[in-house]
Amino acid sequence: MLRAFVISAVVVGSLAVAACNTVRGAAADVNSVANCTENTINTGRCK
Template identity: 80%
Template structure:
């Protein structure tokens, strides 16, 4: 029983860490798109 609980905790921890990386990556993509849109508005092209 203890090994099953330990395994479940390890799996949940791994999934939580993977989700954090995914959210950070999505935030970086949104930030990049916002910067490109702002550059296009100000200069006429995306750098």
Template identity: 75%
Template sequence: MLQKIATVLIVGAALATAACNTVRGAARDVNSVANCTENAINGGNC
């Protein structure tokens, strides 16, 4: 029983870490697009 609980906790922690990295990467992508758009509006390049 203890082994099953430990396995569930380890898998849950791994999934939480992967999700956090995915959200962080998505935020960087959105920020990059926003910066590019702002530069284009101001007459610059991406």
């Protein structure tokens, strides 16, 4: 019983960490698009 609990806790923890990294990556992508859009508006090109 304890072994099943430990295994499930490790799996849930791994999924939580992976989801956190995915959200950070998505936020970085959105930020990159926003910066590119702003640069294009201001300078005419995306840096």
